[in-house]
Amino acid sequence: MRVDDRNLTSVSAAESGRTQETQRPGREDNLRSGSGTVGGGGDQVELSSTLGSLSKAMSAYGSDRGSRVAELTAQYSSGSYQPNSLATSRGVISEALAAGTK
Numbered sequence: 001m002r003v004d005d006r007n008l009t010s011v012s013a014a015e016s017g018r019t020q021e022t023q024r025p026g027r028e029d030n031l032r033s034g035s036g037t038v039g040g041g042g043d044q045v046e047l048s049s050t051l052g053s054l055s056k057a058m059s060a061y062g063s064d065r066g067s068r069v070a071e072l073t074a075q076y077s078s079g080s081y082q083p084n085s086l087a088t089s090r091g092v093i094s095e096a097l098a099a100g101t102k
Helices: 013-022 026-033 049-078 085-101
Strands: none
16 A cells, blocks of 8 residues: 655655655565565564454354255245244343343
C-alpha cells in the first residue's frame, strides 16, 4: 500500500529515508507472498491456531446446517414434516431466558 501526503512540505532526512524504504518495490511482493514480514522493520503478523480451528468448525456447521435445511425442505414438500411442538416451545423459552440473563 502506498500513501502520498502532499500536505507535508518539510520532511527531515531521517524521515525521508524511512519513507523511501517503505515504498520500495519489493515490499508489495512480501505482503502478497504471505511472508508476514513487512519491510526491514521486523513487523510480523501471526494468527493463532485457534483461528484455524474456528474456521473449520464454522465450515462444518455450515455444511451440516445446509444438509439439515435440505432435509426439512424435502419433508415439508412431501407433506411428511411433523414438527415437535414441545421441543420448539422449550427452545423458544430457553432462548428467551438466556437472553434475559445477558
